[in-house]
Amino acid sequence: MSKAGILQIAGILVLLLALLVLPNYLKYHHQDFMIFLFINILVVVSYRLMTLTGEWSLIHIVMMGVGAYTSALLSKNLGFPVWVSMPMAGVSAGLMAALLCFPLFRMTQFYFLIGSFAVGEAIRLAWIFFVYPFGGSSGVSSIPPPELLGIDFMEPIPYFYLVLSVVTICLVILYRVENSRFGLTLHAVHWKASLAESVGVNTWKYRSLAFIVASLFVGIAGALKIHYLGNVTPHQFGVGTMVFVLIWVIVGGYNTFFGPILGAIVLSVLDESLRDLEEFRPAIYGVILIAAIMFMPKGLESVPSGIRQWFSQRKSPG
């Protein structure tokens, strides 16, 4: 293994260790914040897999809801242990995505975006309309937490460890997917679909697979969220939330794996520190989005290399 590779792995291990220790020194409220931050990181990273094919959807957060509802109903109504219902959440979101591929991927680009929004809203309306089993607009409440060896998962610190481990595993898998042959093919579908087709790539299949895998992981994220909150409502998965995901991804930068993560972290921290300015938050977000698009179209991730470039240009004369 190369030296850089070892350094990278060492860095990640140090980071994980720091994250294991950190919550013990945080206030209750900030422990909560960390839990939701890590869930959101899984949401943006799985969304990035989808965007690799060049298709941006507005249904991602609804697929998170599909996972959330599945896990909630399985564990509450049918008595499944959360350790079973949580993977089932991923499976059901993936299956739902597989079904939706047939209508949705008849469209591409802008039409796909709008189509995905329409289908997503239809699913959300179904949750509101069918009071049994979805509980209408007040949703499902008193969802049981996971149980293991008498650990109290209602407490934020154990739950944070659970989220940290699940999200880390998911991120490793998603990273490997992106850097495999499979990821290369997704890139190819994005950049020149017709050329990819002419060398034998079934573009429909790859768009669908990206959507299914992204939905699977966001379904797990949904389950993680609601077993901590204890309730699930249709309003948690509205288009407003989806817009936040888009802003995180765009501001962070969607050209690399780590861009969306950076976006989610920076904007969530910012959001947290703006709690006192509640009524200005949408405006501040708007300004940030516009500024990001104007001044750093490649996102926050491009800032370090931009600075490096600037310095090296100053050093070398001419």
Add this chain to the structure above:
Amino acid sequence: MSLLEVQNVSKHFGGLTALHNVTFSVKAGEIRGLIGPNGAGKSTMFKNIAGFYKPTQGDILFEGRSIAGLAPHDISSLGIVRTFQETTLFQELTVFENTLVGCHLQAETNIFSAVLGLDKGKQKRAREKSMEVMEFMGLIERRDQLAAELPLGSQRTLAIATALASGPKLLLMDEPFAGMNPEETKQMMNLTQKVNDFGVTIVLVEHDMKAVMGLCEYITVLNFGTLLAEGSPTEIREDARVVSAYLGGGHRH
């Protein structure tokens, strides 16, 4: 037996007839020129063969098997690969990665083996194949350059390399010489000949008459969507109908 047989193919777009009852066949090992004035239906014919369009009538046989109406990726997996009119590449990828995408058919993997690393042997073979193709096409020194940074001639070469990596039996080249200077055209002609000598049958649509006459043993001429003439370069050059079609004096149907 012919490698490719186009049988009475017609293509209508609403009321417009782009191709009318066209029949021709291509032997294995040939370099066939498909020429004709603008709007003659050459590109439409290409798209029908490559599966981007479905013929309204007629049939297309490849190695004796009907391929009319199959999806593009199915047709390429049978061994027909096209290159595009404008230089079409994965601009954001390196030369090596471009050819690697070209190896899709032999390197395709499922997501589980990709995550678990079970497809290592397959991916290694794909990388070897890419190296081979780059070597063959003289691109090996540029392997780590981005496709977008290559000069035009090399970009066209790379487009052919990518197509070649997928192991085609029949290569459809759509205007490979467009926009090239005489020197580049000459190099591209040599390269086309080299690919053909390697065992790949080639059909090319081209406006550059010098290149077509130099490369092809046999030429098919389309005009207004119908077959106008077929023959050797000498026959075509002397065919009165072809000359008048190109000079614009031809009668319209």
